[in-house]
Amino acid sequence: MKIRNLLDKDEFAISFEVFPPKTQINYESVETATRNIAALKPEFMSVTYGAGGGTSEYTVSIAKDLQQRYEIPMMAHLTCITSTQEKIANQLSLLRENGIENILALRGDIPEGMEEEAKNRSFEHASDLIAEIKKHGDFCIGGACYPEVHPDSDSQKQDIENLKKKVDAGCEFLVTQMFFDNNILYNFLYKIREAGISVPVMPGIMPITNAKQMKRTIKLSGTQLPQRFIRILETFGDSPQAMRQAGIAYATEQIIDLYANGVKKVHVYSMNQPMVAEAIMNNLSDILG
């Protein structure tokens, strides 16, 4: 099932993102976690792609397992910053052979120690990768977008102009970087619609359940933390269980506000934590219907 067809439906729905194992050693524990998340029956799920592509086969095998076992449409992430055209062609063949029809096409960031591979890359931007994927058959292609501007961009205007190139290249929907203030998203949506970008946008919601672990990620992404959220981190950050409960409540509130403002498809960064995914689904059970 193509995600474009799911997004056409005017129904409230949650999808989850999971990540593949880094090594064979933790394959089984990741597989179990992702299966437990899939058992919650989200509308679809996505599996990230390890920076540098070292675990690209795991992205495909986890996606295939969940799609076959739970009949949930799957989306595989794919980055190009350290890839040649040939490597991308091989990954696309692997995806097709395994029945994965949806791809989140990304540039990625150069991982430490892979500067040489990056020099030989065939694609500069996600828009180039999208144009390449279009040549390889009927994949449904999504891309990333940044309500708080991608760190490489000098301005939001420039970032949105580049986003338009991505959509013009064939990107059919967008998933946002995490954000903790919904007004930032509403503002961003207004601006991209003004710029002529009309594809569906799925907000990416990150439930913060571990303050320490998240601080670095948030810093790297340039995401702003509203005062209300900083207070929560300060109050509950040292108590893992309280932080988890508060983080789930905050994410739930964000999702409810989005729905109340007409945003019906939300992608949740479930971070391979079935308990978190389940708590969010339970909090929304009557709303999801």
Ligand SMILES: Cc1cc2nc3c(=O)[nH]c(=O)nc-3n(C[C@H](O)[C@H](O)[C@H](O)COP(=O)(O)OP(=O)(O)OC[C@H]3O[C@@H](n4cnc5c(N)ncnc54)[C@H](O)[C@@H]3O)c2cc1C
């Ligand atoms: C929803 C989501 C999922 C992600 N999943 C993964 C993952 O699985 N694995 C992983 O390694 N990383 C992942 N990332 C991180 C992502 O790889 C990084 O944010 C990366 O820095 C940018 O990728 P991009 O596809 O947005 O790049 P691009 O769209 O190429 O944008 C990067 C920069 O280049 C500019 N730009 C874009 N197109 C053009 C153009 N045609 N001409 C000139 N400038 C241009 C943009 O304005 C921006 O400043 C994800 C991010 C998001 C938001």
